[in-house]
Amino acid sequence: MVGAIIGNYKIISKLGEGGMGVVYKALDLKLERFCALKILNAQTAQSAQFIERFKREARNQAKLNHPNIIPVYGFVDEQGYLGIAMEFVEGETLEHVIDRRGSLPVAESLDILQQILRGVGYAHQQGFIHRDIKPSNVMIGANGVAKIMDFGISKSIYEKGITKTGTKIGTLLYMSPEQINAEEPTRQSDIYAIGITLYEMLLGITPFESGTEYEIMQGHLKKPAPKLSASLPGIPPFIDKIIARALEKEPSRRFASCEEFNEEIGYALNIVRQGPVAAGSRSPMEEMDVIRKKRSVKFGIYTFLAFIAIIGIVYLFYYLISGLRDIKVNDKTKSDTTFSSRTNPNYQANNPFETINTGVSFNLQSVDFNEAGAGVAVGDSGKIIYTLDNGTTWSEQEPPGGGNFNAVKYVQDLGFMLGGDRGNLFAFVPQDSIMKKLTSPGTDDIVRIESSQTGKLTITGTKGMILVSDDNGKTWTKGETGVETVIYSVDFANKDVGIAVGDNGTLLRTEDGGKKWSLSGSITDTYLKDVKFVGDGAFMIVGGGGQIFRSTDNGESWRKIDVNITAPLISVTFNTPMNGVILSNSGDIFRSEDGGATWKYQQAIANSLINSVTPGKARLYMAASGGALLYINY
Incomplete structure (x- = not known):
């Protein structure tokens, strides 16, 4: 099958196999992007019921557009093959994460659960019940984002199903009592399965694992889940209460909605990160x-x-x-x-995020503004939008073609520089609707375009690509990095010394202005997302798993700063040598007033998944999912 072309999809490799079909990594030859292609098994392709269920999965998931749900790109019915093309997520299932690590810390588990609840809650609002939530149906991307997949047995609340009354739907270890009794599943059935998933993340096993199916079913129907605190000394007692509520035998006694469940998880996460609340306060x-x-x-x-x-x-x-x-x-x-x-003042917080209405719904990857009030944002499938009035109104620009755009940066005397797949580089002047293709020495995918305080313009991307320009993009030097990992960010302390960070803990240093780069030790094996020069020899780095690192000797040595968070950190910026802001992709905020030596947590929720952050004069602008542009004040 590998190498075969089905419709406009070329099969690259096999990713896995499920009950209904085989999943392959494929290349969309028309849109020139990778995707996950699920092909129905030959045996099940003969069954009218399985074919209908397969088509239902495509229909259901295509109706759902949320950053925590894997989107469907299209349906394939070619050469005798039935398939669904979906987003390809670089990462692993939550099941594999648990198997590999045994169990997860409380803060990390709660952070993942919040993302699951947001996705499932959105599906519920759209009228869909998943009916088979479990760790193997949750992907954890390399950027730490949790995405729900496999809506193969999901069902619209308003639709007549192909499942007969009296048929059990779901996977037994995660199945609610009403599903075991072959009753019609409800939203509370998904909430029960999410509660089981939280239990497994924390302990490594589900609460009713036994030798026989009968014993598992009896556990779901009659036995309370064993308290985690009995097996995990030091587990906060409120975790037992949350799980007990989610796993109530009677559906009406569980959380009324994913939103109510998520409120409790948010309160618990705040306690885990910041310590006990005032006496007498209630969750x-x-x-x-x-x-x-x-x-x-x-x-x-x-x-x-x-x-x-x-x-x-x-x-x-x-x-x-x-x-x-x-x-x-x-x-x-x-x-x-x-x-x-x-x-409760210990739970509610003043949300600092403001939203700029763009009028579009596709995911935005990057945004930048100039001092005249013009701005450009780029998004999925090569989409471009621009404004000439500081974001009050937005218009779509016809894309020049050539795949996705991932980065945009305003460059003096050039316009807005757009970077995308295969090294494609364009200059766009929105006032005149001029789009000009630029010459780039790189042929790998561009991930980011940045400018440093030293005046250097840099481009980073896949396969270790680092490009440096000292003349605002007129000419470029391709750095010798010696690595094949994605490089996410670069910054320079002066015209010679610079630091670059990337996937798998890649940490590079240059002393010749970016011509040659060398590995600068190992501080983590998790991806590093952003690096900033603060001043006086100080650099800051942020990355996956809530990791923050600081150097005071131009990157020769690093100190880890513990902030008790596991959310993916994607940006660190300073508007003065003392005042800094760190952001996670879900909107967690840390602020520093001492040049990055210490950081104070500010609870906030962005309500959209943040893809990138761009500093302005007094604001930080964020490109996010669902067409959202956000900003906060320094």
Whole structure:
């Protein structure tokens, strides 16, 4: 199969095999991008039910557009093959992560769970129930982003299904009691499976793993999940409470929605990162329990009063009929107008993110502005949008072709430089709608275009590519790096000394202005995403797993700074030698007021997946998923 061409897809390699089909890495020959191609098994292709289920997966997943759900690109029905083309994610399944590492730290588990809840919650809002959430159906990308896949047995709440009543749907270790009883799954069935997934991330096994299917089913139906605190000393007690709520046998007693579940996870994550909250404060779950108890008490009182009132009415009616006395009734009713809300100051936070409305829905990869108020953003499938009025209105620009654009940077006297696949480089002047192709010595995919304080312009990309220009892009020097990994970022302390970072902990240093680069030790095996020169010999690096490193000797040695976070950090910037900001791809913010020596956490949620960050004069601009452009003030 490898090397075969099916429709406009060329098979590159086999990625894996599931119950319905085989998944291959493929190259889309028309759009010139990699994708994952799921081909239905020959045996199941003879079954009308499996074919319908396969087509349903394509339809269902194609309707869902969310950064935590793997998107479907198209459906293949060629040469006797049925297939679905999906986004290719460089990474591994959550199942493989757990198998490889045994279990995950609390903070990392909660961060992954938040992403899963966002994706599943979005699917629920669109009317879909997944019905088979489990670690093997969650991809963890190289950038730390969790993406849900395999909507093969998902079902629209509003659609008549091909599954017969009385058929169990899902994977047994993660199956809710109602699914085991062959009842119709609901949103709470997905919430139950997500609770099992959290349990497995933390302990390495699911709560009801036993020798037989019967024992597993009995566990789901009758037994409470063993407390994690009994097996993991030091596990916060609130984790037991969260899992117990998610795994309630009765669906109505679980979290009412993924959003409610995520609120509790956000509160828990805040405690894990920042320490215990003030005495007497309640989590969102506890606050809701208090509200429900008050409602229950009120309901009981009102029911009792109603009962007394009925007796009184009967009694009065009896006397009226009997004509024994005249009764004059003066009834005054005072209604209860009290209400309760979640006002815990330890949980709620002032969200600093502001949104710029672009009017588009495709993912944006990079954005930049110039001082005149013009701005350009590039996104998926080579899409380009621009503004001439500081982002008030946006227009789409016809792309020049040649694949995706991943980077944009304003360059004086040239316009906006756009970089993309296979080294494609263009200059775009939006005021005049001029698009000019530039000469580039690189042929590998461009990931980023940056300018340093020294005046150097740099391009980084795949296969160890580093290009350096000292004349605003008129001429380029291709650096000798000796590596094949992706290089994400470069910065220079002066005209000679520079640091570059990339995949798999790649850390490079140059002393000749970027002509030759050498490996500068090993500080991590996780990807390093951004590097910035702060001043006076100080560099800062951020990367995957919440890692922050600082050097005070021009990159000759590094010190790790522990900030107790596992979210992927994607950007570090300084607007003065003392004031710095670090951002994660989900919107976590760290601020420094001492040149990066220490960092203070600021809780925030971007509500979109951040792909890149660009510093402005007083703001940081972010290109994000779903057509979102965000900014925060320094």
